[in-house]
Amino acid sequence: MNLSRRAFVAGSAAAFAAELFAADKNSNKPNPQLEKLADNALREAKRLKASYCDIRIIRYRDQNVGVRLSPERGTGKTLEVPSVNDVESFGFGVRVIVDGAWGFAASPVVTAEEIRRITGEAVTVAKASASIKLKPVVLAPVKAYRDRWTSPFEKNPFDVAVAEKLELLLDSGRQIKKNTQVFGSGGSLSSRSEDKYFASSEGSSIQQLIFQTFGQLQANAVDLASRKSKTRNYDPAPVSAGYEAVQKMNLGENALRIRDEVVEHLKAPPVKPGKYDLILMPSHLGLTIHESIGHSTELDRALGYEANYAGTSFLTTDKLGKFRVGSDLMNVYGDRTTPQGLSTVAYDDDGVKTGKFDIIKKGIFVGYQTIRDQAHLIGDKESRGCCYADSWASVPFQRMPNVSLAPGGNDDTLEGLISGVDNGILIEGRGSYSIDQQRYNFQFGGDAFYEIKGGKRRGMIAQVAYQSRTPDFWQTCDGIAGPSYWQLYGLFRDGKGEPGQVNAISHGCSPTRFRQINVITTD
Amino acid sequence: MMTRDQVKQLTEKVLKFSSFPECSVNVNEIEEAFVRFANNGVTTAGFTVDRTVRISSVRDGRTGTTSTTDLTDEALKAAVKRSEELAAVAPPNPERVDPLGLQKYADYENWDDKTANARSPVMTPHVKAIIDAALAKKLVAAGFFTRSAGAGGFANNTGNFGYQRQCDSRLTTTVRNADGSSSGWACQPSVRIGEISGADLGGRAIEKCTRWTKPEKLDPGKYTVVLEPTAVADIGTYLGFSFSARSAEEGRSFLSKKGGGTLVGDKMFPDHITLRSDPFDKRVPTSLWGQGGVPNTPINWVEKGVVKNLFYDRYWAMKAGKQPTAFPGLMTLEGGTGSVNDLIKATDRGLLVTRFWYVRTVNPQTVQLTGLTRDGLFLIEKGEVTRPVINLRFNESPVRMLQNVKLLGRVERAQGAESQMLCPPVQATDFTFSSISDAV
Numbered sequence: 001m002n003l004s005r006r007a008f009v010a011g012s013a014a015a016f017a018a019e020l021f022a023a024d025k026n027s028n029k030p031n032p033q034l035e036k037l038a039d040n041a042l043r044e045a046k047r048l049k050a051s052y053c054d055i056r057i058i059r060y061r062d063q064n065v066g067v068r069l070s071p072e073r074g075t076g077k078t079l080e081v082p083s084v085n086d087v088e089s090f091g092f093g094v095r096v097i098v099d100g101a102w103g104f105a106a107s108p109v110v111t112a113e114e115i116r117r118i119t120g121e122a123v124t125v126a127k128a129s130a131s132i133k134l135k136p137v138v139l140a141p142v143k144a145y146r147d148r149w150t151s152p153f154e155k156n157p158f159d160v161a162v163a164e165k166l167e168l169l170l171d172s173g174r175q176i177k178k179n180t181q182v183f184g185s186g187g188s189l190s191s192r193s194e195d196k197y198f199a200s201s202e203g204s205s206i207q208q209l210i211f212q213t214f215g216q217l218q219a220n221a222v223d224l225a226s227r228k229s230k231t232r233n234y235d236p237a238p239v240s241a242g243y244e245a246v247q248k249m250n251l252g253e254n255a256l257r258i259r260d261e262v263v264e265h266l267k268a269p270p271v272k273p274g275k276y277d278l279i280l281m282p283s284h285l286g287l288t289i290h291e292s293i294g295h296s297t298e299l300d301r302a303l304g305y306e307a308n309y310a311g312t313s314f315l316t317t318d319k320l321g322k323f324r325v326g327s328d329l330m331n332v333y334g335d336r337t338t339p340q341g342l343s344t345v346a347y348d349d350d351g352v353k354t355g356k357f358d359i360i361k362k363g364i365f366v367g368y369q370t371i372r373d374q375a376h377l378i379g380d381k382e383s384r385g386c387c388y389a390d391s392w393a394s395v396p397f398q399r400m401p402n403v404s405l406a407p408g409g410n411d412d413t414l415e416g417l418i419s420g421v422d423n424g425i426l427i428e429g430r431g432s433y434s435i436d437q438q439r440y441n442f443q444f445g446g447d448a449f450y451e452i453k454g455g456k457r458r459g460m461i462a463q464v465a466y467q468s469r470t471p472d473f474w475q476t477c478d479g480i481a482g483p484s485y486w487q488l489y490g491l492f493r494d495g496k497g498e499p500g501q502v503n504a505i506s507h508g509c510s511p512t513r514f515r516q517i518n519v520i521t522t523d
Numbered sequence: 524m525m526t527r528d529q530v531k532q533l534t535e536k537v538l539k540f541s542s543f544p545e546c547s548v549n550v551n552e553i554e555e556a557f558v559r560f561a562n563n564g565v566t567t568a569g570f571t572v573d574r575t576v577r578i579s580s581v582r583d584g585r586t587g588t589t590s591t592t593d594l595t596d597e598a599l600k601a602a603v604k605r606s607e608e609l610a611a612v613a614p615p616n617p618e619r620v621d622p623l624g625l626q627k628y629a630d631y632e633n634w635d636d637k638t639a640n641a642r643s644p645v646m647t648p649h650v651k652a653i654i655d656a657a658l659a660k661k662l663v664a665a666g667f668f669t670r671s672a673g674a675g676g677f678a679n680n681t682g683n684f685g686y687q688r689q690c691d692s693r694l695t696t697t698v699r700n701a702d703g704s705s706s707g708w709a710c711q712p713s714v715r716i717g718e719i720s721g722a723d724l725g726g727r728a729i730e731k732c733t734r735w736t737k738p739e740k741l742d743p744g745k746y747t748v749v750l751e752p753t754a755v756a757d758i759g760t761y762l763g764f765s766f767s768a769r770s771a772e773e774g775r776s777f778l779s780k781k782g783g784g785t786l787v788g789d790k791m792f793p794d795h796i797t798l799r800s801d802p803f804d805k806r807v808p809t810s811l812w813g814q815g816g817v818p819n820t821p822i823n824w825v826e827k828g829v830v831k832n833l834f835y836d837r838y839w840a841m842k843a844g845k846q847p848t849a850f851p852g853l854m855t856l857e858g859g860t861g862s863v864n865d866l867i868k869a870t871d872r873g874l875l876v877t878r879f880w881y882v883r884t885v886n887p888q889t890v891q892l893t894g895l896t897r898d899g900l901f902l903i904e905k906g907e908v909t910r911p912v913i914n915l916r917f918n919e920s921p922v923r924m925l926q927n928v929k930l931l932g933r934v935e936r937a938q939g940a941e942s943q944m945l946c947p948p949v950q951a952t953d954f955t956f957s958s959i960s961d962a963v
Contacts, residue, residue, distance in 0.1 A: 082586075082614045083616075086588075087590040122569075125569055224782060227774060244697065304562050310666070394571075397568050438880070443958075496948065499557060499669060
């Protein structure tokens with residue numbers, strides 16, 4: 001039995017939302033009902049003397065299917081514990097500029113009357129802020145678009161039976177548990193859809209539909225005698241795609257792999273602290289790129305807008321175009337059009353058409369991530385389309401595009417990188433991660449660590465974390481594998497802002513080598 | 524804000540729509556007003572309303588859960604139907620427990636109308652006070668003032684029902700000097716917004732910023748530390764997760780005994796360490812129940828250094844023959860009467876830490892954490908703060924930190940970027956710093 005789309009939209013709000021977001025196959029324009037509703041905000045804002053207004057009407061659906069296999073207390077018998085959640089959220093948020101200051105208000109009641117009332121609330125907020133604004137808000141110019149866009153997908157993940165997803169996860173979990181040294185196993189599959197409409201007083205009307213698909217498996221092993229436990233996960237890249245992404249995850253095959261590797265991890269000897277050459281695989285390096293380069297090149301941080309929470313950046317505006325972040329091999333770009341990227345959309349929450357731009361070129365810092373109300377502060381004429389929010393109830397602000405490291409040459413191979421290492425460590429997957437508030441000093445762990453000796457990859461070691469300083473670290477980069485190794489990894493809970501928001505972003509890269517990095521032994 | 528009667532009517536309506544033997548419904552409504560500022564001006568401000576009705580249906584041990592933001596009858600009926608359809612396709616949950624019968628929740632509320640109704644006219648004068656004070660000293664202020672008010676409740680079809688209102692507020696600010704070479708921070712959380720003073724808070728952050736000028740490098744290593752309450756909360760908050768009876772029994776916690784069993788009853792900490800939860804402390808928002816509707820009650824986790832209790836969810840409690848307990852959410856570390864200055868005076872050589880940043884678990888088994896000092900790190904010599912110090916990264920466990928605590932000051936509510944506790948400042952020996960951070 002499947003929870004069909006028809007069943008899901010049976011309720012009035014859901015039915016209303018489904019009708020609102022319904023797409024006419026013969027047109028690439030937004031649903032006229034959305035435009036009519038949004039017009040209530042634009043007209044009310046104009047009546048209340050706002051110089052700018054935009055409204056986002058959004059519906060989210062999140063389905064999470066999971067299993068956990070663990071021993072029953074007392075008997076040791078394996079219990080298979082399922083969880084099935086399918087939730088929705090539907091509402092709207094209105095931004096206005098009045099007397100040069102921003103105001104925002106949001107509500108889950110999507111009616112013409114409530115839209116007018118909430119627009120009034122946003123105006124009230126803006127007027128109060130205007131008395132202690134820094135400078136009047138200046139928006140970089142943007143074209144008016146009337147468009148509808150859907151992220152590419154082959155199979156709607158919500159059309160796939162929940163039972164099929166559970167069976168896939170249970171099969172994997174059981175495979176992992178077949179090794180009697182494994183204590184517990186589990187996995188989950190998550191699907192998200194975001195129906196999103198944006199209209200602004202500058203004439204844009206944009207409807208977008210985005211699908212995202214995530215999956216993961218985990219295994220843990222425990223040695224009661226020594227009071228030690230270890231995990232090994234399989235985290236396939238979360239992507240903007242349909243259920244076809246799950247079929248490419250090879251969960252069954254990877255279940256067998258982590259089943260053996262978790263036991264190896266439990267028995268692996270601890271690393272000896274010291275300097276090592278590191279080869280970081282895409283499943284690990286994605287997060288290092290995110291923390292050290294992704295966040296340090298956000299313009300709002302560099303300008304002090306995040307000073308009270310996430311922090312500022314070592315890449316201050318005087319360093320733009322001059323500062324060497326990494327070696328000549330390092331080319332990093334922002335791209336909200338990367339196929340399957342979690343931050344990929346056609347238009348951002350400022351109504352700006354998205355694109356690709358350089359951030360670091362041959363090791364030199366050349367570009368910030370920007371939005372409409374900050375672009376002019378560094379002399380830019382237009383925004384780079386990095387404005388978005390995590391909900392209809394959240395204020396859109398500068399968030400990260402997909403930030404990726406360009407691959408090396410066609411002849412650069414992983415084997416070549418390894419063969420050039422005498423004493424090193426290859427790191428896969430995510431572990432503990434921490435970085436300072438200006439993105440200098442960081443410490444990263446991983447999910448699995450392999451010793452490299454004399455140019456050969458050997459067995460697993462444990463308790464590894466490396467520490468470095470962002471520019472020092474990237475300047476030791478002396479090898480990046482070629483395009484055939486390039487993979488997109490992603491994060492779906494990146495926090496920033498006050499009130500806090502969490503967003504999903506992808507980072508693409510190939511296996512990359514760093515020389516003589518400080519490694520410590522953790523507990 | 525939804526009243527008790529409104530929540531009761533709504534939950535009863537949902538339960539009537541149910542056709543399954545078990546149904547439970549949670550209602551949450553929250554309203555938030557906030558002002559964010561940076562570079563000595565307001566950057567964003569807002570007023571938001573959100574609400575969720577979450578429904579779980581169970582039949583033959585199979586559970587399905589869904590939620591909606593629409594309260595109309597048709598939407599609620601559809602949501603119940605969806606949860607039942609999900610339950611129909613889910614396998615039976617072998618860890619399911621019977622629905623909670625009628626519980627007695629405390630007749631208690633920590634509510635403040637002024638907090639719940641505060642909007643920009645109440646909040647912006649405090650922001651202005653901070654900005655004006657910063658401008659007067661040619662400094663740059665950023666910060667955030669937020670207040671929230673919410674109502675929620677839950678009910679199930681075995682007759683249990685609970686309702687509570689919660690409100691809270693928090694003003695925090697970071698003051699930096701114009702060239703970005705110094706930074707100070709302060710935060711004041713309070714259930715009663717009237718207790719918050721922008722002028723006082725701004726003064727504290729400015730004082731930190733002004734004192735932390737031209738910091739000097741100190742080698743990483745083991746130091747005696749005086750941790751201000753926020754720094755204690757920033758790492759102490761992580762202890763809550765470690766009191767799970769399940770992970771302790773399964774060998775995955777610092778409270779697991781070598782060879783099996785738990786360390787309950789063992790004296791792991793000095794006599795002056797008592798760690799507890801008190802949901803009825805007037806300094807924290809109302810919290811009448813924990814996960815699964817279990818009534819929140821005061822619990823001692825560690826008493827005079829001895830591990831006294833573990834957290835039992837309803838399933839694990841049933842298997843272990845114990846009473847279920849609410850999750851150790853906001854914990855209290857008991858303290859003494861002294862101030863931060865008293866602890867400084869009692870320190871021959873050490874580091875004064877304002878707060879920590881980006882704290883993450885390195886090893887969940889030992890609760891080894893890593894993170895960095897931020898917004899004010901100072902050297903203490905012979906009972907006095909002598910000079911500012913460049914930030915350091917630590918690799919340390921709050922378990923070891925508590926084992927090394929020598930002195931405790933007065934308890935206050937402390938809230939960091941990702942933490943919250945009722946705790947005192949502490950003096951602890953042998954705190955491990957592993958590297959230097961250039962960040963300001």
